[in-house]
Amino acid sequence: MPSVSHRSETVPLSPFRKLIPYADKAKAAGRHVYHLNIGQPDIKTHPRAVSRFRELDWDVLEYSPSNGIASYRKALTGYYARFGVTLSEDNIMVTTGGSEAILFFMLACLDPGDEIIVPEPFYANYNGYAHIADVRVVAITSHIEDGFSLPSPEAFANKITRRTRAIIITSPNNPTGACYSDEEMDSLAAIVKENDLFLCADEVYREFAYETELRSVLQIPGLEEHAIVIDSVSKRYSATGARVGALVCRNPDILAGVDRFAKLRLSPPGLGQMLSECMLQDDAAYLAGVKDDYRARRDTVYRRLQEMPGVFSYRPGGAFYCFARFPIADSEDFCRWLLEDFEHDGATVMLAPGPGFYATPGLGKSECRIAYVLNVDDLEKAMDCLAAALRVYPGRLVEKVGVL
Amino acid sequence: MPSVSHRSETVPLSPFRKLIPYADKAKAAGRHVYHLNIGQPDIKTHPRAVSRFRELDWDVLEYSPSNGIASYRKALTGYYARFGVTLSEDNIMVTTGGSEAILFFMLACLDPGDEIIVPEPFYANYNGYAHIADVRVVAITSHIEDGFSLPSPEAFANKITRRTRAIIITSPNNPTGACYSDEEMDSLAAIVKENDLFLCADEVYREFAYETELRSVLQIPGLEEHAIVIDSVSKRYSATGARVGALVCRNPDILAGVDRFAKLRLSPPGLGQMLSECMLQDDAAYLAGVKDDYRARRDTVYRRLQEMPGVFSYRPGGAFYCFARFPIADSEDFCRWLLEDFEHDGATVMLAPGPGFYATPGLGKSECRIAYVLNVDDLEKAMDCLAAALRVYPGRLVEKVGVL
Known part of the structure; x- marks a missing residue:
């Protein structure tokens, strides 16, 4: 059997790819997973544009x-x-x-x-x-x-x-x-x-x-x-x-x-x-609405992170992401644990572990990326999960709480 | 000013790319150009599928x-x-x-x-x-x-x-x-x-x-x-x-x-x-119709090429292309001349010169690719152009006619 290329075996992959089987398992076990790990928003595609698109005249x-x-x-x-x-x-x-x-x-x-x-x-x-x-x-x-x-x-x-x-x-x-x-x-x-x-x-x-x-x-x-x-x-x-x-x-x-x-x-x-x-075409109202929506989500995530003891974050100025530092030593373990061993009101939350976003080995081990791609109600519930998880995560760094 | 990569300057390009300005000029001068150079058919996209597609329900x-x-x-x-x-x-x-x-x-x-x-x-x-x-x-x-x-x-x-x-x-x-x-x-x-x-x-x-x-x-x-x-x-x-x-x-x-x-x-x-x-979905009739259509075009091109003195070709078994050898020494010059200097009933024809399809230098210089992507009526007219062109092309290899 001919062997595939070395370069195909060494493609650097997405930071949360390894977690996907755990998320699938959590869902199979009946738990809801709040996906704050990916950049797929729940917001409707510019609806008037979609209508116009459906009516376009073309045959080849x-x-x-x-x-x-x-x-x-x-x-x-x-x-x-x-x-x-x-x-x-x-x-x-x-x-x-x-x-x-x-x-x-x-x-x-x-x-x-x-x-x-x-x-x-x-x-x-x-x-x-x-x-x-x-x-x-x-x-x-x-x-x-x-x-x-x-x-x-x-x-x-x-x-x-x-x-x-x-x-x-x-x-x-x-x-x-x-x-x-x-x-x-x-x-x-x-x-x-x-x-x-x-x-x-x-x-x-x-x-x-x-x-x-x-x-x-x-x-x-x-x-x-x-x-x-x-x-x-x-x-x-x-x-x-x-x-x-x-x-x-x-x-x-x-x-x-x-x-x-x-x-x-x-x-x-x-x-x-x-x-x-x-x-x-006529996208001003749509864009303004989407921006307001994301701003409200940003504010929700920021407020909730500020309220979590031992969590350090900042007020992100744009996009729909926030990085946060948690009182944990290994964010990959924490993200896996969230999916595998944790449940709050029948749900859990999926985050993207920090190290995958760094090139320097060892960085980001206490950090995760949060994509606020869900509506404010779901975000609040996801933040409830996260807050509850941090209270019971066995890997929590107790000694650091006072410092952060 | 920083300089671009060497690899971007050495990308091997399409065989007929150099001819496009000549085609544009011919059109600007009011001549119709029969495009037999590209693989863009004039056949309608599976129409029932397009209707179904327009009705699909999606919002994100x-x-x-x-x-x-x-x-x-x-x-x-x-x-x-x-x-x-x-x-x-x-x-x-x-x-x-x-x-x-x-x-x-x-x-x-x-x-x-x-x-x-x-x-x-x-x-x-x-x-x-x-x-x-x-x-x-x-x-x-x-x-x-x-x-x-x-x-x-x-x-x-x-x-x-x-x-x-x-x-x-x-x-x-x-x-x-x-x-x-x-x-x-x-x-x-x-x-x-x-x-x-x-x-x-x-x-x-x-x-x-x-x-x-x-x-x-x-x-x-x-x-x-x-x-x-x-x-x-x-x-x-x-x-x-x-x-x-x-x-x-x-x-x-x-x-x-x-x-x-x-x-x-x-x-x-x-x-x-x-x-x-x-x-x-239910594509059988569509595919059969398209195939019949291309077969008729194939037969038209093959018949017409057979009728042109000095032209050698063969009956292609599939796709919508045919290669042909013409009584010419430089197919790039011939294709350029067709666009720049030739006109038949207000039209001309664009072909793809042979050498661009070979890696070995010097091959294909008497050959062109013909893409039969036009309907039979247009193909006949395009072949009229080609036949007329071969009668008057100054670079025609007269001495070879008897041999081919």
Whole structure:
């Protein structure tokens, strides 16, 4: 029997993948599992857009152009113009979800063996795409004590080698919910320009910034040749299954490189693009409503975490994630125990253990990511579970309660 | 300004890409262009399926499971059972078009530097995916004289080195329309087993075999651990924009490897999968009608080519492509000239030049691929153009007419 590739056996996998069998078992045993581990919201896909989509007139579902349907790209320039980013259609490459945009960015900007710097904790699938692209992820640790703000310019400068080609950041951040300030981003931009790097900003949670208007990297002066934005309709319109994203940039060489990879895979999903174009229309009320909804959820999670003895967290500024530090020594054990051995009112809660979001071994062992993708009522019940669990978890670090 | 990756500048591109500006110019000048260069059919997407799809009840477009919607995979087992292939749902990985299945196959079965053998001419995008996966494509030449039948077992054996991990074949073939016989495939299977290789069969044109029932590699005894099928709904249901394909195999190690890459990209397109599930229902009359339609087109193209002095072709057994040899020395020049300098009744024709489908330099210079993706009336007009063009093309090899 021929043996499969080494690279297929070493793909870095999702942080909570190992927990899925335990969740399945809990459900099979009749317990309800509140899924706060994944980024799949319960919010309805932009309903008026769905109605319009159903009525669209088409009879041959053709390949779209490899860079996306022309009218959709045109409509996207209007979307970016809303927050002051002036683009031409040619600056936009429509992709199969934000995921493909990440892969295209890495393939177009980095060669095998090159390095990319990322603040940790970070979206774990960057590791997987770096594995495919054969590039090295170099992490800079950010810290829960300051709400995972962007590491200092010096911290970035210290990690730059002759193989460093790019920095990737996520703002609002998955998994921390942090939003990087204009000042933080200006400092980072200076480093990027000084070292002639690419700056890739994953802005898929752009619409969910609860405290301030977030600036796009496309708005930072002098970064025209350096900045690449990863975008997606998945979270914005609660349409994760559409698999429609975009890579946006103004550097013609990057666009030309990305275009070659895009032509290879012929086209992004046609129906998803048609739906996405519908979703861009009269979306103001929808987006505002969704944002209010997430803000209320954010406030619920934050308040409840503050009330739990020994738990340390912060008020996340955006996205729909929060990281928290618990009085535990091994969050993987805690998350497994929640599913395997714990029950509160017939239910339990599933979280994503911290270590999977760090590249540095040993970090995140007391931390978990909480995705507030459930409505406030369910969130309250999930937080009831979590609070009750922390009271009885056998691995609780009693001696640390006073300190935290 | 940071420079883009070397690999993005060296992506092997589509054989007719350079011609597109000439086609655009011809259209701008008011000439009609018959597009026989691409695999985009004019046939309607399975209409009853489209109606059913419009009526489906959903309000949150969620990520599908990374291996595809369970009910769709279940329905696919029924599809494969129709032609005698018994599979479990777990043998099927739903992908983003056949394209992603090709990439997943290469990533899961080959490591960087490994080799894959393919008969040439072949689907040019295999080169691009091999470029991403950093594997080497080794071509074995097949010949127009025998209708591009599968090269001999000895020819394959001669190309096997210690880095050879797989053979990839396309049957029915793009770009030649050849269908490999059971005897040819049995010989190839023996080579595959003897050398412990993977055999990847791109069977996306399975439904379009006009002379005989085609056997799938999944039906060849003893290849259970070796065989991988690339599949797609694109051509079958004329839904190229759906971007829904599949990788099908029975080797659990391959499936586990592919699964890791699939989890990374979260899920294949949701709407496309929903449509694909609708398309699988009562599709017999639709598929039979489409096949009859393509057979009539095939017969038209074959008859017309036979009538053109100096043109050599053969009766292609499947898919919707035909390769032909023309009395010309440079098919790239001929195709450009057709678009730039030729007109017949206000129209011209666009073909795909042969060399782009070969890996061996210098081959295919007298050949073009004809995709019979237009209805018979339009095909006749396109063939009128081609016949007229060959009478006046300044590069025609007059001295060879008698020989061919």
